[in-house]
Amino acid sequence: MLLVVSGGIAAYKCLELIRRLNEQGIKVRCILTTAGARFVTPLSLSAISGERVFGDLFSLTDESEIGHIRLSRDTDLVVVAPASADILARMAAGLANDLATAALLATDKPVLIAPAMNSRMWDHPATQANLCLLKGRGIMRVGPNQGEMAERGEAGWGRMAEPAEIFQDIVAFFGRSNRLKGLRCLVTSGPTIEPIDPVRFLANRSSGRQGHAIAAALTAMGADTTLVSGPTHLPDPTGLTTTHVETAREMLAACQAALPVDIAVCAAAVADWRPAEEADQKIKKQSSHGAPALRLVENPDILATLSAAGPKRPRLVIGFAAETQAVEENSFLKRQTKGCDWILANDVSAGSGTFGGDDNTVQLITAEGSERWPTISKQAIAERLAERIAETMGTAS
Numbered sequence: 001m002l003l004v005v006s007g008g009i010a011a012y013k014c015l016e017l018i019r020r021l022n023e024q025g026i027k028v029r030c031i032l033t034t035a036g037a038r039f040v041t042p043l044s045l046s047a048i049s050g051e052r053v054f055g056d057l058f059s060l061t062d063e064s065e066i067g068h069i070r071l072s073r074d075t076d077l078v079v080v081a082p083a084s085a086d087i088l089a090r091m092a093a094g095l096a097n098d099l100a101t102a103a104l105l106a107t108d109k110p111v112l113i114a115p116a117m118n119s120r121m122w123d124h125p126a127t128q129a130n131l132c133l134l135k136g137r138g139i140m141r142v143g144p145n146q147g148e149m150a151e152r153g154e155a156g157w158g159r160m161a162e163p164a165e166i167f168q169d170i171v172a173f174f175g176r177s178n179r180l181k182g183l184r185c186l187v188t189s190g191p192t193i194e195p196i197d198p199v200r201f202l203a204n205r206s207s208g209r210q211g212h213a214i215a216a217a218l219t220a221m222g223a224d225t226t227l228v229s230g231p232t233h234l235p236d237p238t239g240l241t242t243t244h245v246e247t248a249r250e251m252l253a254a255c256q257a258a259l260p261v262d263i264a265v266c267a268a269a270v271a272d273w274r275p276a277e278e279a280d281q282k283i284k285k286q287s288s289h290g291a292p293a294l295r296l297v298e299n300p301d302i303l304a305t306l307s308a309a310g311p312k313r314p315r316l317v318i319g320f321a322a323e324t325q326a327v328e329e330n331s332f333l334k335r336q337t338k339g340c341d342w343i344l345a346n347d348v349s350a351g352s353g354t355f356g357g358d359d360n361t362v363q364l365i366t367a368e369g370s371e372r373w374p375t376i377s378k379q380a381i382a383e384r385l386a387e388r389i390a391e392t393m394g395t396a397s
């Protein structure tokens with residue numbers, strides 16, 4: 001594990017964290033920032049971790065022995081504790097002006113942050129916006145807690161989580177991260193857009209949040225994941241391969257290129273139809289002819305194609321059912337007609353808030369029956385689904 005220690009009074013708590021991790025057999029390599037070195041010495045970190053401590057991006061010896069790229073990749077997890085407001089801002093901005101941020105920018109591994117700062121800094125909209133951005137990139141967080149600040153007489157949110165809490169999250173991460181190890185997953189997400197002419201297209205309201213969260217949750221369990229995404233405003237989740245597509249036909253081709261996989265989850269809102277012809281030039285408004293007629297043809301059904309029996313059929317194929325009425329009946333039927341194993345049925349009627357919203361209410365429909373899940377965040381649905389997948393694939397620990 002790679003531990004980035006940034007500046008903050010809580011930096012001394014890392015020593016306790018490293019000790020606990022070592023006792024558990026988890027090897028810790030540290031990067032200490034210049035600000036961090038004001039609170040804890042490289043000597044104490046290396047004494048307790050039994051490893052040399054890295055600190056300077058431009059150290060020729062370090063770069064020749066082990067560069068920042070290798071440092072950030074030769075690990076299963078990167079933990080930033082304490083994560084100061086400053087390092088969070090630099091991570092959000094993608095800066096690489098010291099070894100810590102260069103490693104964080106170069107890593108393809110999951111990252112867990114343990115923020116620690118004064119409560120005013122924590123509450124500041126800039127910090128909150130940075131956290132939001134980092135969360136969107138799949139970065140995990142533990143804490144902060146509420147309590148007294150280093151500054152006398154001040155209290156609020158901003159105290160770093162206790163070493164025991166951070167330790168627990170790390171151990172849970174390692175437990176989870178093996179459950180889908182060795183399995184390949186394919187996830188579709190977002191809308192597809194179907195061109196009418198060079199400037200116009202048919203689209204839908206899908207934000208891609210559910211599909212992206214599922215891809216991230218499967219990756220967090222160790223799956224080798226490919227995300228095939230239509231146009232969204234979301235950042236690519238870390239630790240997996242994202243293929244960007246626009247149309248349903250492109251999405252199908254990208255999915256087929258990703259085969260064979262063990263598990264496929266089709267969460268994309270694929271356009272059922274596309275304009276029969278895509279005009280080469282912008283269609284002009286010709287008032288004498290009135291509005292042009294738009295003739296539509298059917299798009300390929302990606303879920304049904306992946307579900308069709310054959311040597312490349314994934315062992316588990318999961319679809320969604322977006323319904324505005326008779327949700328349960330329609331979803332049962334959809335599972336059969338598409339030939340998939342499971343369907344997550346959701347209500348997308350106006351007022352349900354599903355499209356673009358944070359939460360979702362789904363029902364899991366399998367060959368055995370149906371199960372209603374409570375209204376929870378899309379993130380929680382993704383984690384619950386990944387958990388179910390792990391149980392079913394027989395790799396549950």
Ligand code: CTP
Nearest residue numbers: 266267268270272300301302303319320321322
């Ligand atoms: N789906 C797909 N390819 C399509 C259409 C849908 O892969 N061309 C997948 C979606 O990703 C989802 C499932 O099929 O997992 C059901 O999508 P939904 O929009 O609910 O159903 P449709 O197939 O479009 O049927 P209908 O519009 O009649 O409800």
